[in-house]
Amino acid sequence: MTQTDKKNVIIFASGSGSNAQRLLEYFEHHPHIRVAALFSNNPNAYALKRAETFHVPALLFNREEFYKSDRVLQQLAAFKPALIVLAGFLWLVPQQLLQAYPNKIINIHPALLPKYGGKGMHGQHVHAAVLAAGEQESGITIHLIDEEYDKGEFILQERCPVLPQDTPEQLGARVLELEHRCLPLVVEQLLTRQPQA
Ligand code: GRF
Numbered sequence: 001m002t003q004t005d006k007k008n009v010i011i012f013a014s015g016s017g018s019n020a021q022r023l024l025e026y027f028e029h030h031p032h033i034r035v036a037a038l039f040s041n042n043p044n045a046y047a048l049k050r051a052e053t054f055h056v057p058a059l060l061f062n063r064e065e066f067y068k069s070d071r072v073l074q075q076l077a078a079f080k081p082a083l084i085v086l087a088g089f090l091w092l093v094p095q096q097l098l099q100a101y102p103n104k105i106i107n108i109h110p111a112l113l114p115k116y117g118g119k120g121m122h123g124q125h126v127h128a129a130v131l132a133a134g135e136q137e138s139g140i141t142i143h144l145i146d147e148e149y150d151k152g153e154f155i156l157q158e159r160c161p162v163l164p165q166d167t168p169e170q171l172g173a174r175v176l177e178l179e180h181r182c183l184p185l186v187v188e189q190l191l192t193r194q195p196q197a
Pocket of ligand 1 (some may be wrong): 018019087108123
């Protein structure tokens with residue numbers, strides 16, 4: 001397989017991008033898969049810098065471009081994405097993008113969906129809600145996306161314990177570690193599995 005035959009993963013990230021970092025690291029020297037670009041809606045997203053460090057193109061867009069033009073679609077098409085990974089991306093993905101890449105856009109969520117998902121359920125809000133509900137376990141969900149927040153077919157759920165004295169930050173750190181461990185492997189599996197006969 002030559003360099004150009006590699007499958008292209010595109011990351012969408014709005015914030016720190018620690019999951020993006022894991023993907024960039026994991027696929028840096030991968031024989032069949034590469035991270036081809038990182039897209040962000042946030043000019044201050046640290047994720048942009050992480051991409052640049054790996055010499056991966058970092059592209060920024062605003063709300064108007066995302067929802068009212070086909071600029072992002074056109075930019076994406078140039079990379080021929082095999083998979084689009086929403087890794088801490090906070091905007092709802094528009095219909096036209098979903099239609100252009102059916103079953104090729106996945107999201108990672110830091111809780112066991114369908115609980116603790118939906119609009120506003122991100123970052124420490126999720127972990128605070130899990131603790132407030134007295135849950136004994138939490139975890140991650142990696143899922144296909146559709147036109148609603150945090151819906152779509154599950155690909156993987158992994159669990160971790162909630163400990164009695166946990167703060168949202170402590171639980172969040174445990175969940176994030178699980179995300180970092182699982183996300184590259186799921187991406188790799190999705191892109192290397194044999195097509196169904
Ligand atoms: C992760 O917890 C992810 O599940 C959620 O947003 C967070 C992003 O963290 N969707 P990071 O930017 O990858 O550090």
